[in-house]
Amino acid sequence: MNFTVSKQPENCLLGPESDSQRTLYPYVTGTSVVALKYKDGILMAADMGGSYGSTLRYKNVERMKPIGKHSLLGASGEISDFQEILRYLDDLILYDNMWDDGNSLGPKEVHNYLTRVMYNRRNKFNPLWNSLVLGGVKKGEKYLGTVSMIGVNFEDNHVATGFGNHLARPILRQDWHENLSFEDGVKLLEKCMRVLLYRDRSAINKLQIAKITEEGVTISQPYSLKTYWEFSAFANPAQGAVGTW
């Protein structure tokens, strides 16, 4: 009789590592991050929710963090993986500072470093389950990029993760233009976040907006958006569609 316990089927191609060593599913997740370039730099918005499946378990999660002098990182997806990424970046910035030589890693360099990390993890079938938004300004040059958990990366004038891609990007495509003022940028982001709040079930009404300019990073205090639920279509939702609920 065979008493050995095998952790994987014998035809598994992944070798002797057991499955407990690699990420299979996310547990505590953050939802969309939305960001855009404006006149002086980058504006980024994310709510403060950490969902545990369908439960809105944590309501004070900061999903945007400054990186070094020139960059701001926002993340959706597994929160613990985001914290791991922050640790990697902490080491990276530390070694960069230790050179003490007048050179520093800008947002483009950090973005590409993250792309390498995400892609290499994906190749080992052990991904960091995040979609990242990296924005920053260095020497007057504004930079805004995104990396997914499978290593897909690109730059654009406005980016979003998760549901933001479907709900926020169309709004941004229509309303974004070069050299938005700070107030207009915030208004535009709030417009996107409001739609996400109405339509994304993992969104909560407690968000932060972060700004990064040549001077540095500011992350606002948490606040909530005004919502309106008295639309007549909501009052009698079945009116136009018999049989719906």
Add this chain to the structure above:
Amino acid sequence: MFRNQYDTDVTTWSPAGRLFQVEYAMEAVKQGSAAIGLRSKTHIVLGCVNKANSELSSHQKKIFKVDDHIGVAIAGLTADGRVLSRYMRNECINYSFTYESPLPVGRLVVQLADKAQVCTQRSWKRPYGVGLLVAGLDESGAHLYYNCPSGNYFEYQAFAIGSRSQAAKTYLERKFENFTDASRDDLVKDALMAIRETLQGETLKSSVCTIAVVGVGEPFHILDQGTVQQMIDAFEIVGEQEGPDAAAGQEASAEPEQGAGAGEGVAPMDI
């Protein structure tokens, strides 16, 4: 040089606190044919003297492109120089791949220096017998560094290494104050004149020297022989006078030798 009982091993100190093997390695640099470098705020020019073993052979490559924004000129054991150039190219390309950004030359130079230092502290290694003039662009502008076999590195406005480099250094010392704001072409002319100093009377022609330039908006490249010959002809026509930018009058073509490498004989591996 002096043979004594403390110079067999690189890991043996002398009572005077010297590592003779390291110093002997620096001697090897002095025996190699000359290499010079000079920089302005926006450009750096590297030049070297091409010495061939015999009339039948071609000369060795002494200037290497490390990346679009970094180049190096070597003097001493060219084999060691080639290996270090390959290391530098690797470091640059790895950094570029990870960060999509050029490796700052100041950091490359430190890595190179640390690599050289290792060889001064292992009993089973020997120091690299090559001096490197590293020219590169950084966030903070144009830089010229000299890397020693000892693991030290220094930044320079202008420098010369190899045999008869003292003559070039004397010329550069006279002119270096003008270099910061000099134009690219004037910088190249000064490089050619510095090389001429090391030739000690031999005619300066493009077959005898190699010039390379790197600058803001200009990736590192070696100038082709035709261009170099044209530049030589341009200032040779003015006679023994110096190029348009300098204030000083005559070019002293026979500079007295000042303590350069011991004798003319060059060991076969040291070109």
